[in-house]
Amino acid sequence: xxxxxxxxxxxxxxxxxxxxxxxxxxxxxxxxxxxxxxxxxxxxxxxxxxxxxxxxxxxxxxxxxxxxxxxxxxxxxxxxxxxxxxxxxxxxxxxxxxxxxxxxxxxxxxxxxxxxxxxxxxxxxx
Numbered sequence: 052x053x054x055x056x057x058x059x060x061x062x063x064x065x066x067x068x069x070x071x072x073x074x075x076x077x078x079x080x081x082x083x084x085x086x087x088x089x090x091x092x093x094x095x096x097x098x099x100x101x102x103x104x105x106x107x108x109x110x111x112x113x114x115x116x117x118x119x120x121x122x123x124x125x126x127x128x129x130x131x132x133x134x135x136x137x138x139x140x141x142x143x144x145x146x147x148x149x150x151x152x153x154x155x156x157x158x159x160x161x162x163x164x165x166x167x168x169x170x171x172x173x174x175x176x177x
Contacts, residue, residue, distance in 0.1 A: 096150070097159070098160065099114055099115070104151065132159075134156030138150075
């Protein structure tokens with residue numbers, strides 16, 4: 052897939068392709084899939100922050116069972132999209148990075164979950 056296509060998908064912009072998912076009463080689901088949070092680690096970050104006021108980098112890393120590099124890359128993408136907020140400080144002499152879910156991230160997660168629920172309903176109706 053071309054890089055511009057990947058960027059477009061991660062920003063949630065729709066590309067031409069298969070017909071929209073149909074929900075209840077065969078109504079098309081109008082919300083496109085948010086490719087930015089669809090990736091496993093990013094969905095994990097957003098989901099974890101949705102049920103916790105905040106989490107540190109190390110807490111997220113342990114929870115998601117991922118590496119420093121992997122977590123930092125995915126967290127940065129979410130931060131650039133204004134889905135999460137990052138605060139850096141020191142705890143004594145140790146650096147501390149803490150993340151919180153931004154209002155835009157909460158809305159994006161709600162839209163994503165609505166889309167997944169519509170997919171489930173449409174699949175079960177068949």
